[in-house]
Amino acid sequence: MATPLSAAAVLAALRAEGVRVVEVGDWRTHNRNHKGAWGPVNGSIVHHTVTKGTANTVALCRDGHSALPGPLCHGVIAKDGQVHMVGWGRANHAGGGDPAVLAQVTAESYGSRPPKPTRGNSNGTDGNHAFYGWECENLGDGKDPWPAVQYDAIVRVQAALIRAHRAKGDDWGLDAKSIIGHLEWSSDKVDPRGFAMPDLRADVAERLAHSASWNPGSANEENDMPLTTADLKLLCTEDGIWPAPKDASDYNPDPKHKGHYWALGTHIAVQSEGIRAVRREVAANTAAIATLAGLIGTGVDTAAVVAAVEAAIKDAVIDVNINTQEA
Numbered sequence: 001m002a003t004p005l006s007a008a009a010v011l012a013a014l015r016a017e018g019v020r021v022v023e024v025g026d027w028r029t030h031n032r033n034h035k036g037a038w039g040p041v042n043g044s045i046v047h048h049t050v051t052k053g054t055a056n057t058v059a060l061c062r063d064g065h066s067a068l069p070g071p072l073c074h075g076v077i078a079k080d081g082q083v084h085m086v087g088w089g090r091a092n093h094a095g096g097g098d099p100a101v102l103a104q105v106t107a108e109s110y111g112s113r114p115p116k117p118t119r120g121n122s123n124g125t126d127g128n129h130a131f132y133g134w135e136c137e138n139l140g141d142g143k144d145p146w147p148a149v150q151y152d153a154i155v156r157v158q159a160a161l162i163r164a165h166r167a168k169g170d171d172w173g174l175d176a177k178s179i180i181g182h183l184e185w186s187s188d189k190v191d192p193r194g195f196a197m198p199d200l201r202a203d204v205a206e207r208l209a210h211s212a213s214w215n216p217g218s219a220n221e222e223n224d225m226p227l228t229t230a231d232l233k234l235l236c237t238e239d240g241i242w243p244a245p246k247d248a249s250d251y252n253p254d255p256k257h258k259g260h261y262w263a264l265g266t267h268i269a270v271q272s273e274g275i276r277a278v279r280r281e282v283a284a285n286t287a288a289i290a291t292l293a294g295l296i297g298t299g300v301d302t303a304a305v306v307a308a309v310e311a312a313i314k315d316a317v318i319d320v321n322i323n324t325q326e327a
Contacts, residue, residue, distance in 0.1 A: 031089025
């Protein structure tokens with residue numbers, strides 16, 4: 001469990017994760033806090049809206065209706081992947097749910113799924129104080145498709161929350177088990193319908209294994225895989241700079257072989273591992289800086305702060321590589 005992120009901090013975290021955010025009105029102060037506390041938070045709940053049309057969906061989730069005042073979530077994840085922030089604080093999204101589920105989500109102690117809930121909205125424990133809530137635009141009939149760009153945004157939002165809490169040092173989001181669906185919280189709910197929550201948690205975990213700027217499948221996708229022997233062979237014989245090997249042992253990165261390629265191969269392997277370590281540190285530092293920048297206040301251009309820090313880190317990495325090569 002943890003203190004909820006500030007509005008500025010969550011905005012910075014989402015943008016650092018590559019989420020396209022739309023700020024709707026006074027979302028930073030639009031909440032139901034007069035009805036009870038918000039926090040400590042124990043996780044995040046994913047919903048579907050049973051609506052069609054982004055504008056109508058966003059308006060409904062912000063304002064609510066006669067029987068249930070808004071906000072009905074913190075953010076609406078639209079079909080086009082944009083995330084519309086409609087409230088921050090206590091929101092009418094989780095309702096009542098199973099206390100056994102809350103306990104296991106808090107401890108992140110369940111297997112692939114939390115225990116099946118036996119309590120619902122009418123007889124369960126209050127979840128509005130304990131969870132972030134994200135409404136996803138979908139009819140919820142099991143037939144309405146989930147565009148890839150929308151699903152990717154759902155994954156990014158959940159990963160951004162976990163990164164931000166990790167950067168604060170919270171014991172929240174140690175893995176993706178802090179992310180659940182409404183159907184896993186309340187016995188009378190079925191959302192989200194159309195994808196499986198264990199799959200979503202696996203995709204969030206995969207994203208967290210990379211930096212916040214990771215864009216899978218893009219031309220600039222990062223490559224964290226160690227260099228193989230084939231890679232070393234290709235690099236060592238580039239443009240015929242190095243003589244042809246006498247035998248296979250020339251490619252062996254073991255000093256006892258002393259082949260033509262031993263020095264270069266060892267150097268490349270060491271540099272490759274060093275760069276992967278730096279990438280991991282850059283990802284952690286970027287998330288931390290984004291959160292810290294968000295805490296300073298709304299007058300700070302958090303994107304500019306993060307970009308400046310990343311540029312400085314990249315310059316430092318280049319300097320380290322140059323100095324190592326010269327040594």
